[in-house]
Amino acid sequence: MLAIPNVISFVLLLFAVYFARKRNIRAHKFMVFLTMITSFVLVYMFAEMRLQGGSLVDKERLASFSIWFKFFLGSHILAATVTFLISIIVVTLGLCQNRKVWHKRVAYLLVPIWAYSAISGVAVYVMVGSPDESPTVLESLVSPRDLGEFELQSNSRGSFTHENLKGKWSLLTFGYTFCPDICPMTLSDLNQVTRGIQESLQVLFITADPKRDKADLLEKYVRQFNSEFMDLRSESSVEEILSHRLGAKIVLEENFKSEHYSVFHPTGVYLIAPDGKVLGFYRHPIDVKKTRDDLKHIIAEYGKHFEVRDLKVIEPIKGASVTAAYANFYNNSQFPMQIVEIRSPSFKSVEMHNTVERDGTIGMTKQPILNIPPMSSVTFSPGGLHLMLFEPLNLIKIKNKVEFQFLTGDGFLFHSTATVIDRTDL
Numbered sequence: 001m002l003a004i005p006n007v008i009s010f011v012l013l014l015f016a017v018y019f020a021r022k023r024n025i026r027a028h029k030f031m032v033f034l035t036m037i038t039s040f041v042l043v044y045m046f047a048e049m050r051l052q053g054g055s056l057v058d059k060e061r062l063a064s065f066s067i068w069f070k071f072f073l074g075s076h077i078l079a080a081t082v083t084f085l086i087s088i089i090v091v092t093l094g095l096c097q098n099r100k101v102w103h104k105r106v107a108y109l110l111v112p113i114w115a116y117s118a119i120s121g122v123a124v125y126v127m128v129g130s131p132d133e134s135p136t137v138l139e140s141l142v143s144p145r146d147l148g149e150f151e152l153q154s155n156s157r158g159s160f161t162h163e164n165l166k167g168k169w170s171l172l173t174f175g176y177t178f179c180p181d182i183c184p185m186t187l188s189d190l191n192q193v194t195r196g197i198q199e200s201l202q203v204l205f206i207t208a209d210p211k212r213d214k215a216d217l218l219e220k221y222v223r224q225f226n227s228e229f230m231d232l233r234s235e236s237s238v239e240e241i242l243s244h245r246l247g248a249k250i251v252l253e254e255n256f257k258s259e260h261y262s263v264f265h266p267t268g269v270y271l272i273a274p275d276g277k278v279l280g281f282y283r284h285p286i287d288v289k290k291t292r293d294d295l296k297h298i299i300a301e302y303g304k305h306f307e308v309r310d311l312k313v314i315e316p317i318k319g320a321s322v323t324a325a326y327a328n329f330y331n332n333s334q335f336p337m338q339i340v341e342i343r344s345p346s347f348k349s350v351e352m353h354n355t356v357e358r359d360g361t362i363g364m365t366k367q368p369i370l371n372i373p374p375m376s377s378v379t380f381s382p383g384g385l386h387l388m389l390f391e392p393l394n395l396i397k398i399k400n401k402v403e404f405q406f407l408t409g410d411g412f413l414f415h416s417t418a419t420v421i422d423r424t425d426l
Contacts, residue, residue, distance in 0.1 A: 137282065137294045139268075144277035147245050152206065152232040155215035156223075160204075160232055162276055167413045169201045169299060170272035174238075174250070174265045176209035177221040182267050182284060187225040189286040190269065194226070197295060203229045208250045208265035210235055246270065246278065271295075273302065274412045302412065305333035311418040312426075313402050316392060323396070325387035325404075325418060326380045326426070331372040338409035339370040346402045348391035355383050364388075369409070382426060398422055 152160045171190060175183030190203050205222050207213040210233045213221075222231040238250070251264040267284035279298070282291055311327040331337040342350040352367040367385065372378050380386050396402070400420040407413050 137287065137290045138271060138280040138298065139283065140280035141278065144273065144275075144279055145245065146277050147272075150234075152234045152238075153215065154231050154233075155219040156231060160230065165272055165274075165276040167274050167407050169274060169295075170204055171201065172204040172206065172270040172272055172278075173268070174206050174208045174248075176207050176263050176265070177213050177217055178209065179263070184225075186267070186269065186284060186286065187222070187229070189288050189291075190229075191226045192288045193286065193292045193295065196292065197299075201295075204232055205229055206232045206234075206238055208238065209263045210238070212259075271298070306331060306337065306406070306408065306412070306414050308404075308406065308414070308416040311404065311416050313389065313396065313418045313420045314423050314426075315398050315420050316396055321391050323389050323392075324382075325389055325402075326382065327387070327416075327418070328377055328379050329370065329372055330377045331374060333374060336374055337372045339372070339406055340368075340409050341407040342387065343405045343407070344389065344402060346393055346396065347389045348393060350404070351388045351390070352385065353388045354385050396420055 147162055147165070149162050154160050171193075173186055173190070175186065177183075187203075187205060194201055194203060203226065205218075207218055213233060215231075215233065218233055219231045222229045246266070248266040268281040269284075269286065270281045271279045273279050282294075307330040309328045309330065311325065313325045314323050316323040329339065339352070342352065344350050352370055353364045354367050356363055356365050370378060370385075378385065398420050402418045402420060404416050404418060405413055406416065
């Protein structure tokens with residue numbers, strides 16, 4: 001989008017110079033005036049992106065680019081701004097005072113400035129890559145936003161607080177049961193979006209109209225779209241979450257005291273990471289395929305900083321209620337990481353243990369938390385750190401696959417699959 005006013009303005013400037021040389025001052029002024037308008041559009045687009053908390057690229061990605069990219073990006077914006085300001089001067093001189101000589105000279109000055117703006121814009125475009133190549137359609141916030149503490153109520157599942165966001169990806173949207181169009185369309189689209197996503201993902205529908213949306217009515221409404229969707233309501237917390245933490249608001253019509261009134265509420269769908277922070281939002285209407293692909297991409301990117309390799313489960317001895325598992329854990333980020341919980345649907349419980357020698361004896365101690373330093377790895381192997389798997393819930397045989405979930409201290413949930421092997425294959 002940013003390339004369009006660039007190209008248009010540059011072409012208009014070339015026409016302005018052409019008409020100036022032909023001494024067609026009226027056409028020349030008109031072309032410069034159009035240049036001012038298109039350059040204003042470009043500057044406005046930059047400003048609008050900043051006001052909405054966006055940028056050409058997110059901060060983490062921007063930091064990964066070279067100094068040349070940052071130079072071209074900055075000078076591109078500067079050249080566009082200068083062109084806009086000089087265009088105003090040109091139009092003012094030409095229309096108010098009719099100083100033809102100065103008018104033409106300043107117009108000539110615009111050509112190399114805007115030519116550089118176009119060239120630097122192309123350089124930025126090439127370095128970032130075509131927008132169509134990026135799978136993301138999420139409108140990201142400048143920085144993840146913490147929702148803080150809150151409490152909502154679900155008729156089907158009871159109390160829902162900020163702690164229920166931890167360890168799961170969440171899609172949060174607002175609406176009300178009397179909505180005839182946007183709300184049912186959004187819930188229907190989200191039902192399709194969540195299909196085929198293996199990661200732990202919950203959809204939260206918070207009513208913007210608790211006066212009419214009683215608990216049982218809200219539950220029935222939401223469950224029509226998907227029985228796993230959460231029906232949430234509150235008499236006070238909704239407004240607090242919206243106005244103070246998400247920067248949005250709910251407005252009721254002036255005649256809201258009657259039974260028939262409209263509710264104005266955000267139509268977007270907010271994406272919340274497993275650490276409970278809002279990453280951004282999807283605008284209405286939702287493109288089901290693009291949003292699903294985008295979610296898969298985002299979840300995969302978040303999972304890259306933690307890896308579990310060579311995860312192996314030892315086949316349990318017949319009659320035994322416990323066995324062990326070993327693996328290599330990698331922290332590929334620049335920050336320390338903690339593994340605070342490990343779960344598996346194939347075992348009643350999973351614990352981390354360490355083998356310890358004391359006074360000629362050997363035993364095991366429970367390791368409640370696994371600390372992994374930045375850009376480091378920790379190995380679980382026989383005679384050292386290992387996973388204790390208690391009470392198999394199904395038959396565990398050689399070559400079977402066993403699913404595991406690893407919960408980090410900041411709330412992220414990672415999945416990994418182990419292979420069952422014989423003890424002699426270690």
